[in-house]
Amino acid sequence: MNKSYIDGAWVEGSSAVADLNPSDTSDCIGDFASSNKAQTNDAINAAQKISGSWRESGIHQRAEMLDRIGSEILSRKEELGTLLSREEGKVLAEGIGEVERAGHIFKFFAGEAVRIAGVSMDSVRPGVDVEVVREPIGVVGIITPWNFPIAIPAWKIAPALAFGNTVVFKPATLVPASAQSLTQIIAESGLPAGVFNLVMGSGQEVGETIVNSPLVNAISFTGSVATGREILVKTAERQARVQLEMGGKNPLIVLDDADLETAVECAINGAFYSTGQRCTASSRLIVGADIHDRFVERLIERMESLIVDHALKPGTQMGPVVDDRQFEEDLNYIEVGCSEGAEMATGGARLERDTDGYYLAPTLFIETNNAMRINQEEMFGPIASVIRAHDYEEALTVANDTDFGLSAGICTTSLKHASHFKRNSSAGMVMVNLPTAGVDYHVPFGGRRNSSFGPREQGQAAEQFYTATKTTYVNP
Ligand code: UN1
Numbered sequence: 166m167n168k169s170y171i172d173g174a175w176v177e178g179s180s181a182v183a184d185l186n187p188s189d190t191s192d193c194i195g196d197f198a199s200s201n202k203a204q205t206n207d208a209i210n211a212a213q214k215i216s217g218s219w220r221e222s223g224i225h226q227r228a229e230m231l232d233r234i235g236s237e238i239l240s241r242k243e244e245l246g247t248l249l250s251r252e253e254g255k256v257l258a259e260g261i262g263e264v265e266r267a268g269h270i271f272k273f274f275a276g277e278a279v280r281i282a283g284v285s286m287d288s289v290r291p292g293v294d295v296e297v298v299r300e301p302i303g304v305v306g307i308i309t310p311w312n313f314p315i316a317i318p319a320w321k322i323a324p325a326l327a328f329g330n331t332v333v334f335k336p337a338t339l340v341p342a343s344a345q346s347l348t349q350i351i352a353e354s355g356l357p358a359g360v361f362n363l364v365m366g367s368g369q370e371v372g373e374t375i376v377n378s379p380l381v382n383a384i385s386f387t388g389s390v391a392t393g394r395e396i397l398v399k400t401a402e403r404q405a406r407v408q409l410e411m412g413g414k415n416p417l418i419v420l421d422d423a424d425l426e427t428a429v430e431c432a433i434n435g436a437f438y439s440t441g442q443r444c445t446a447s448s449r450l451i452v453g454a455d456i457h458d459r460f461v462e463r464l465i466e467r468m469e470s471l472i473v474d475h476a477l478k479p480g481t482q483m484g485p486v487v488d489d490r491q492f493e494e495d496l497n498y499i500e501v502g503c504s505e506g507a508e509m510a511t512g513g514a515r516l517e518r519d520t521d522g523y524y525l526a527p528t529l530f531i532e533t534n535n536a537m538r539i540n541q542e543e544m545f546g547p548i549a550s551v552i553r554a555h556d557y558e559e560a561l562t563v564a565n566d567t568d569f570g571l572s573a574g575i576c577t578t579s580l581k582h583a584s585h586f587k588r589n590s591s592a593g594m595v596m597v598n599l600p601t602a603g604v605d606y607h608v609p610f611g612g613r614r615n616s617s618f619g620p621r622e623q624g625q626a627a628e629q630f631y632t633a634t635k636t637t638y639v640n641p
Pocket of ligand 1: 312317
């Protein structure tokens with residue numbers, strides 16, 4: 166196959182790129198299509214042409230199709246999860262879990278498609294009726310990252326279609342196989358040609374074309390701050406609607422009264438699951454002075470016992486870094502940490518395994534302070550820092566002292582501090598005695614400051630981005 170899906174047909178790309186398994190670079194998943202500007206414009210034109218009739222297609226039909234897509238994803242979760250883990254490098258349980266999440270997202274939005282509601286009220290002018298309804302916005306460009314190759318596309322595509330929009334989907338170039346499998350399932354659901362299009366290819370060719378096209382009414386993007394900002398600037402002139410989910414520098418506070426095992430497991434999960442490659446990863450562990458040494462000792466012990474190996478090998482707990490570029494970047498940040506005076510407590514080096522992959526030992530810096538680059542910049546790897554805090558107030562100040570604001574966690578048995586943190590954390594999502602990563606699909610997802618821009622994703626909140634409000638006044 167290895168093709169883009171444009172206007173209801175699978176089309177050969179203008180070139181092809183090899184898709185390598187990061188757990189074993191001798192394993193090539195295939196050569197995948199890379200489309201050019203002309204093909205991207207074909208997809209946009211097709212999405213635009215069908216947009217009028219798709220919005221009239223009716224909520225029941227849309228709900229049925231989304232439900233069918235969700236069921237098909239769930240029934241093939243092992244196969245799709247295996248492909249995802251092979252291509253992206255997260256361990257199989259996480260790959261299958263992600264696919265399941267995607268299936269549930271489609272089913273949730275199948276329900277949302279029929280639940281969409283408006284409001285009818287009296288006007289302040291006697292005898293006049295007012296109605297507030299939500300309408301589709303038209304063609305939506307969806308640009309997604311490699312770290313959740315099925316779930317993030319799902320949580321953008323499902324609401325876009327549920328609310329009557331058409332889609333041009335550009336996945337990250339590192340994960341074409343997952344994107345193509347998802348597209349096959351969507352294509353087989355009976356959607357009319359042009360409603361959903363997959364255009365694989367580079368940011369320069371495909372991404373830029375979507376971003377600059379006057380026919381694209383809205384863009385939902387997850388990725389880096391730099392690219393997100395660029396999209397915002399480029400679309401500002403034509404006032405396209407933009408939703409950006411970017412980085413994080415998420416704090417996990419561990420107070421002296423925390424349950425040690427809970428805190429250590431939250432840190433292990435938050436910082437190192439998915440190889441730390443989550444925008445919700447816990448990268449700053451802000452730890453009370455009394456519990457500090459016990460926490461660090463136990464955390465190091467757990468980190469050193471984590472089985473880092475091929476993502477598909479039974480028993481593996483942490484897979485490889487996604488590719489050589491990211492691996493170099495992680496090593497670079499490890500050097501930055503050392504040169505800033507942070508003490509490397511464990512990790513920091515490449516690991517050799519039976520297969521040739523990008524294996525990096527889970528890495529912990531201790532004796533760090535929040536001003537260091539390793540505590541201010543998103544690293545996107547299995548690297549975390551410990552920052553000592555003398556009391557809750559100091560921990561809170563440090564947690565909020567960041568340009569990001571996606572997720573923030575606290576481990577404590579004090580209701581008083583947990584409640585205060587819920588109110589005073591400056592992040593968009595707060596976790597109490599839970600890892601900073603790992604979110605539900607039926608509630609809003611998103612952050613503040615550099616982490617996010619525009620309306621929230623997921624749950625009922627998704628309709629704010631994927632629909633436009635219309636207010637009508639009637640004098641009967
Ligand atoms: C999660 O933590 O469950 O790119 C989801 C990311 C986020 C998704 C995180 N947009 O890592």
